Amino acid sequence: MMKKWILALAVAFILPACVTINIYFPAAAAEKAADKIIDDVWQLKNGEKPAGKSSEPKTLEPASTPVNSAQ
Amino acid sequence: MKKLLLSLVVLLSFMLASPLVNAAADLEANTPAISAIKASMQARHGQLASFYTSGAIGLTKDGLIAIKDASAVPLKDRGGLNGLVAAENADRNHLYKEIATANGHPEWQAEIQNTFASRWIDKAQSGWFYQGASGWTQK
Numbered sequence: 142m143m144k145k146w147i148l149a150l151a152v153a154f155i156l157p158a159c160v161t162i163n164i165y166f167p168a169a170a171a172e173k174a175a176d177k178i179i180d181d182v183w184q185l186k187n188g189e190k191p192a193g194k195s196s197e198p199k200t201l202e203p204a205s206t207p208v209n210s211a212q
Numbered sequence: 213m214k215k216l217l218l219s220l221v222v223l224l225s226f227m228l229a230s231p232l233v234n235a236a237a238d239l240e241a242n243t244p245a246i247s248a249i250k251a252s253m254q255a256r257h258g259q260l261a262s263f264y265t266s267g268a269i270g271l272t273k274d275g276l277i278a279i280k281d282a283s284a285v286p287l288k289d290r291g292g293l294n295g296l297v298a299a300e301n302a303d304r305n306h307l308y309k310e311i312a313t314a315n316g317h318p319e320w321q322a323e324i325q326n327t328f329a330s331r332w333i334d335k336a337q338s339g340w341f342y343q344g345a346s347g348w349t350q351k
Contacts, residue, residue: 144216171324171327174238
């Protein structure tokens with residue numbers, strides 16, 4: 142009788158706990174995976190920010206636009 | 213009775229140990245589908261890079277991109293930019309979904325997206341815009 146009761150208790154508590162553990166989100170692993178994908182997509186080397194990659198000025202200032210001869 | 217207690221202790225120790233094992237595990241991110249999305253995004257980035265720099269587009273706090281200042285782009289290029297942004301966001305959503313399903317947990321998609329959101333911003337070049345707590349912020 143007692144044995145049965147403990148078994149029932151074990152099933153009731155341990156089985157849901159196992160399920161809970163399985164859906165635990167691995168935040169650190171996700172960050173690592175994200176970093177790798179972002180490095181690939183943005184072509185960053187060793188996770189460094191390519192500060193010098195776009196060194197040429199890309200501002201849209203009037204001085205840098207060519208004179209419009211059509212007008 | 214003793215045996216039962218012993219098995220309970222063994223089960224309990226498994227329960228305590230498994231989160232540690234789980235935390236150390238890597239997330240699967242190398243399926244053919246994920247590689248294809250990555251390649252598509254990589255190719256598109258060449259076109260997007262100058263728009264990030266000019267402030268025409270920025271990184272959103274939900275791991276996507278959005279048009280921040282269309283006036284930074286000549287009128288004739290705005291249609292093309294809209295298309296680029298839509299395509300990029302479709303790829304990003306697809307990527308987050310693929311990683312979640314590749315790991316057997318489709319319900320992780322939102323958390324994966326959140327993780328990416330902060331990592332995109334963290335790795336962005338200085339001068340690029342991102343959505344902070346108080347709107348668009350320049351890095």
